[in-house]
Amino acid sequence: MMQLGEIHTFRIERFTPHGAYVRGTAENILDAEELLLPSKYLPKNSQIADELTGFLMKDSSNRRVVIRDFPKLTLNTCAFLTLTELNLHGAFADWGLDKDLFIPFSEQREGIEIGETYPILLCYDPKTDRLFGSMKINRKLTAASRDIEHKNVSFLVTEHHQLGWRGIIDHQFLGMLYKNECKIPVSLGQTLSVYVSSVRPDGKVDVKISSIQPQKYDDAVARIEAYLQQHKFVYLTDKSEASEIxxxxxxxxxxxxxxxxxxxxxxxxxxxxxxxxxxxx
Structure with a gap:
């Protein structure tokens, strides 16, 4: 059975007045379950056996359906989302789809407010076969192993700390970027490319902005060259402010x-x- 909350490739099996029934396909193996792709998501001139990419979720009738809109986060990944509603059932956040993401009371932080933005992890409950959001990210992440030491990773900034910034590494591990290791402006919700300097005994990770690899400036050189190729000049110098650069x-x-x-x-x-x-x- 295809996993809810993930983007899959599907093949059209048959058409109905409500859209088309599709089956997931991976490595040329068809999934046994037929899923509805509603008419609003069906590409024009679609034919039987056409393949398309879609997101698997539950509709308002609790049916597993495929849609062609894609959310701001997928299963076991984290993103900053804006709260749209707080009621007796829980909280709801805008994750880029028509139906807002539900966040149960047990997965909420204290003092949350409508209109504010918070880091939220997309989770799956196998007991109810439902997706939900969680603000209690720290307890759901795994401890890192030393395998990621001295590697370049992505770092989603989730919290300002007196020593620097806390964040999530590759949607899996907790990390810390210290102020003295960072010479660029940093803001909540920003995703940075960082270098793992060490993995602590508790599995948490310390990161730096710059890599110690010899090739660390190659990408920067290419980026500046590409810009100058298109724009001919740039109003920056080695005296410019770090934020401008x-x-x-x-x-x-x-x-x-x-x-x-x-x-x-x-x-x-x-x-x-x-x-x-x-x-x-």
Missing amino acids: YDRFQMSKKTFKQAIGKLYKQRKIKLFSDKIARMDE
Whole structure:
């Protein structure tokens, strides 16, 4: 049976007045369960045996259905969502679909308010065969192993801490980015590319913004080159504010200075007091 809350590939089996019945397909093996793809999600000129990508969820009648709208998060992943309703049954958050995501009382934090945004994890309850959201993310994440040490990972910033920022690494582990390891502006809900500096005995992870790998500036160089290829110049220099550099190129000031230094040595750019230009300009 296909898993709720995930994006799958489906094959059209037959048409009905309400849409089409599809079956999940993975590695050329068809799932036994037929699922309804409502008419509003059926592509024009669809034919039997056509394959399409869809999200598996429950409709208002508690039926498993396939839709072609895609939410802001999938099963066991986390995203910042805005609360839309609080009532006697629980809380609801906008996750990008017509039907808001339900958050039971047992999965809520204290003091939440409608209109505010919170980090929420998409979970599955096998007893009820339903999806739900959880704000109690820390207790649902696993302890990291040392296998991820010295690797580049994604870091979703979920909480400001007196020592820096707490976040979720690759939707699996808790991590900490310390202030003294971060020279760029950081905000809640932001996803950063970071480097795992160490895994603590409790399974929590310490990360840094910059990687110690020798190739760490290659991406920055390519990003600046691509921008100059299109725009010819950029009003930034090594004296620019770190926030201005990050807004334009999503990199730290240190990385930016290293990258433009490399481009200058390669005679690919010209440096001015107020801008950087492509060499042929």
